[in-house]
Amino acid sequence: MENILRYYLMPHPPLIIPSVGKGQEKVIQSTIDACNKVGEEISELKPETVVIITPHGTMFSDALAISNEDYIKGDFTKFRDFDTYIEGRIDKKFNEELINICKRENIPAAGIDSNILKKFNRQFELDHGAMIPMYFINKYYKDYKIVHVTYAALSDIDLYKFGMAIKESAKNLNRTTVFIASGDLSHRLSEDGPYEYSPEGAKFDKTLLDNLQKGDVLNIFNMDKYMVENAGECGLRSIFIMLGAMEGEEVKGKVLSYEGPFGVGYGVMTFNNELKNNSNLELLINMKKEKFKKKLSDKNPYVKLARESLNHYYSSGHLMAKPADLPKELSKQKCGAFVSLKKFGKLRGCIGTFLPTTDSLAEEIIRNAVEAATQDPRFPRVREDELLDLDISVDVLSRPHKATKEELDPKKYGVIVIQGHKKGLLLPDLEGVDSVDYQLEIACEKAGISPLEEYEIERFEVKRYKEEE
Template sequence: MKNILGYYLMPHPPIIIPDIGKGEEKKIEKTSNACNKIGGEIAILKPETIVLITPHGTMFSDAIAISDENGIAGDLSNFGCSNIKMDIPIDREFNIKLGTACHLEGIPSVLVDSELLEKYDDNFQLDHGAMVPLYFINKYYNEYSLVHITYSLLGNMDLYKFGMEIEKVAKELDRKIVIIASGDLSHKLKEEGPYSYSPYGEKFDKEFLGSLEKGDVNSLFNMDSTMVEEAAQCGLNSVYILLGTMEGNEFKGELLSYEGPFGVGYGVMKFKKEEKESKILDLLIKIRSERLKQKLSGGNPYTRLARESLKYYFAKGTKMEDISNLPSELLNEKHGVFVSLKKFGALRGCIGTISPTTNSVGEEIIRNAIEAALADSRFPDLDDYELEDIDISVDVLMDAVAASKEDLDPKKYGVIVTKGCRRGLLLPDLEGVNTVEEQLSIACSKAGINSEEIYDIEKFEVIRYKEGE
């Protein structure tokens, strides 16, 4: 007899709750109807435990968080609604088994309680990513315990394996459960939405939901990284965990509704395991291996040198010195260079030089790649095992020229602000920097310059090189 009774993707817009929406919720009535359908279905299934994965609990960069006290409570007062409250018992037996299983498998996870969260100035409570889906379930059924999970940016492999452990624990405990992946889709569907419009938003939602409907795992785990990053979504990682709970079988998704009138995509879906076997984990391992090969052999000489210099440093403990075999453009040109490291779409280190400090662009890349890995004070030092999951970009800075505010364009030009010995730089075409005012404000803040002061402005162009391009 199966232990996982149902698998669901549910969104979490607070506005869908009438006490918050005050009429606006009618614009997403299809979403509401679909969520009510899931609530009614779960009431028929009568699970002992609901395992819910949310993006909006306390998130750790290096471990999946499992909320672990006797119960967890919350309300929606942050959204002007304090009368909707929840206090739900936690399935601690499941938590302990899951935490132990993850430890044995080397999957980073942590049991989280009030004492731990106090150290991070945070509270142990239900978040809206959990409360909104549970609002629809509690209408029909509340005889359950909760396993409340906040995903981490560990990457699809560890998230998928974590899902596999959920399935194993449910089987070991003979616990009847349902899985809910809480997540909204792109937040960039409209200019008037919470983020500025991006054509990647609609593209992501269509590809994501289409792949889930077809059970196309290869597409789900090979989505274009630029599209995923630009879409500004919070559902993909929840779904990676959900998919892990279905390891060993093919699946199909049934789309119950999709809407986006507020500029955010809301997808509601239920999943069904097929009888046909499929070892998805083997496919993931193959995909990861192929991506690494592409990073090492393909692309451009700029990012390839940055990666080779990091591999050399971790292997030898010293900087690469022999650069005689580099292409001429890396040996004969001198420019400032920024090297950026991203891990699963999140910045992991970035160090650069405004003007050249070495004899060539190649030497500049080698130096700054190591600095980005080990000397960016915002992040812990990079470990060598992380290299497989790192994406590298190299920005080569052209000479800066004096400029006025009217000459700037944050998508095309980087900016340098100077006041006396204080100097701040901001690269062009950065996520979330859409106006000249935002660009100057951030650059001034980095330099310790009051934006009301009179300061000098320079602009520059960059040539940006990314892995795989």
């Protein structure tokens, strides 16, 4: 018998709580009914421990956060409900076993408590990503302890291995366990939703749920990056961890409900666990290696040069010389260039020059790639083991020209604001920057210029080159 008795995907819209929704919750009655069904099922299973993976606790960039005190509680005051609270006892023995396994397997995870969180001016408390699943469990069953984990922006393989560590912990302790992946799906399903609409939102939700029902783990980890980034989801990393906990089992998902009336996808799923012999981990690792090989053999000379520059620097400690076999536009042309590094869809570093500072565009890219990884003050230096997870893009800039506000277009033109020696630059076609006013506001902030003061404006165009995905 498996120690993890059942797996669930559950959403966490605060308005599903009647004292928060005040009638609005009736619009997602199917979701409420499905969550109640999950609560009833868990009461029949009577687990000793409930593991909840959430996106909304205190999140660290470099490690999964495991809440590690005897007791934890939270409330809904930020949602104007001053009476409802959720509390739970923490399974510290489970935490101890899990943290030890993570240390052994080099999985970035750490126990956090009140003293640690005080250093970051944060409270030790339950977040709504955990409280809402617990609300439906507690209606039917309360005799359990919890393992409360906030995921981090780690590699998909590390998240999968963390799920495997949860499974091993339950087995080692012979702890009957239920696993809940808390996460909403796309937040961009409609024009009147909380975030900017994207047609990729509905496509993401359908693709993910279809693959979960079919148990196609490789396709879930291999979903189109553009679709995932533009979906605006918060549940995928919780699902990666859940799938890791299913390692060695056949993934069979059943959709209990799916709704998106507020522009956010709410999916409730249950998963049966049946043992099988083959390992998805090995297939996932091999798939990732193949993707990296594809990046290394990218035929685009701009991003290929940036990638080679990084690899050379991290292996030798110094900048590479300009290769002799480059196209003329790289070896002879002089212009500014920005190199951007993304990791799991999030910016990891970006450095560039809006006017040429070297003898060729190639040298501009070689230097800026390394500086994006090592000198961007917004981020810690990129580690060598992160190179595998980086996606690289190169923007080649045209010469800037003076412009008026009316001549700007944030999708087509980048902007430079100038006041004396102060300068701020913003590239075009950035996610979330969809108005001229917002584009200028960000550029002014970067320059240390008040938007109410007078300043000059210049605009420029870019050619953007990305690695194949």
